[in-house]
Amino acid sequence: MSADEKGDFISNNHQVQPIQNSLLPIQHNPNDALPSSSNPRRNPRNMQGLLKFLLETTKNEDGTHDSEFSPMDEERKEFLMNVFESMSVNIAEKLTESLKVISQAVNITQQDDPSDCENALEVLTDLVDEVDVANDFMKIGGLQACKPCLYSPHNGIRWRAAQLVGECAQNNPLFQHNAVQLTFLDDLIKLVDTDTDERVRVKALYAISTIMRGNEKAINFFHDIDACHTLMRALQSDSDRLKIKVAFLLSTAFSGDQFLKIQLQKMGFITLLVQLIMEALEGKKITSLEHLLGALISLSKDLPDALEDCRQPNLNFLNILDNIIQTYKDDSACLETVSYASSIKQMVYSYTDVINADR
Template sequence: MSDRQENEEPRQPRNLQGLLNFCTEITAREDTTGPSQLQTMDPERRAFLEEALTSMAVDGVKEMAKAVKSLYSESITMPGEDISKQKEAMAILEEYVDDLNYAMDLHKMGGYPILVQCLNSPHTSLRIGAATLIGDICQNYLYCQENMLALDIMPVLLLMLDTDEDTQARVKALYAISCVVRDCPKGEAEFLDADGLSYLMRAMQSGVEKLVIKSAFLLTKLVKKKDSNRATAVSMGFVEQLLTVLGSEKTDNISREHCTDALRTLALTYPPALAECLRPELNVSQILTSRLDDIKEKEETQEEECYIKEILELMERGSIGDSDESTNR
């Protein structure tokens, strides 16, 4: 047996059969007196283990159904009510919805509409919980994205992002928006039709670290896909806004990395964005060169360093191109 095989951990079980196989493998490994190959579990022992595990198994669909029933309560709409049961229900759903099958089951049992209702709850914890669940449910699952969008969820999430009095609720609203929009043409269209980029701009201007990071991340995803998104972003002043964030001493490293990536993507894919970077009054070269001096060869900022170098190279080539064009006139 190779070192790699000997040190490799058994695959974690995801169902009853997997759990049985897991137990078989662990048992074989613990039997150091036997041969190194896995042994077939004794049928009687296997039957006993299967019965024990079945009795312990939780029916996820039933658990989710109970949680959804608990959420359908007037207390979610009334300030000052005890919502401990509803918070527990959210926690139960959170345990399951990362699995696509359970996320689809939640839709079939009528769980999506109540989550949308919870986004308007006077209880902050329920708004946060609902937005988190919506994001988890929709992440990379087109079926879930489209069925959630059918509930006209986009305006609700955008309003929550823009106006919620709780910062964490705003962060989770943006998380949900990003998960509904990414790799979903209908979601992207609804986001743009609702002037979503303006909401991203305001989130980026908020000074809240997580909002800056998530807005820059979503902006990067959007401008990678379409010229029309790049044109809109540049016309709205996103190049200047990104530079404002990057020029601030208060900006943290993670925000800088994501904002630099967004700027790099715009400059790389859309010539008018590069032209913006070349405007002398924006001091792009000075801002980026100064930052590069601060982070050079620091392991934790390697990605940002690469982005900065690429932008500076693009600007240098752009400047040479402008000079050549002027000479030929």
């Protein structure tokens, strides 16, 4: 991060650079009726609705003949102006308003209604899907305001705050850097390890994944063995959603760090993944199966000791892989799963090993 960027972030003069008005992504309801003579006009709620309205109002025009043009009447002009005004929003204003609301999270007790703060977090999450907006949110103190939200007595605030951090960090090196500097990984890993709400733990893992992606300093955080133990406990939990998130993290963030892969192998991650793959196969949990296989490939590649772990006789892993391939080879929805299983089989078992195993 440049000195100028650091100055912008640390400065107490939290001013957002001017931002152009933008359209809010509002989900379109297919049941919304179009204006007609028998149905009162209803403003389209997004660009698709506006396009549908315009097509409907011009459907009687015949493109093969000359069109008749006439000045727009005042009623239609007013209607279209109202549509565009209702669909646009001042992002800087929304950021500031919502930030003020979530900044009060530290004062919200278990007995208080959390809905205002939850709604503000959702508004912010919708706005920060663009990197520039996420960075503007950070520059006006958004990261500092999110911290207390992660420790709120209301799980609805905690998981929404974790989700907001994850959205901001998505493909955003500047935000990732500052999240690491402000020790967000410590906060998030604690949520994964100790929170009683599954959704909070899943969203915390999501935020960790986006902060770590392509961020060497964030990956180094997991050189601390305690953080790795948290991931192992999450893999051993009863939550399939949590297992999938951990597997995704292992397959995307850790694959390029040989030191970390060796550490995870010594901790028993390879053996655990094989056992979980067997359980997912038996339970026909195809989504879990795919992600667990992907994680195993990433951690075992170019690591002889990991391949040796897979070949432990008591795991009977070759038969498990063959079972996966045979079970799902004709299922078009499971092509990735079969591909992963085939790749692992080729990677782990040489021709000689397969012959000896068959004997």
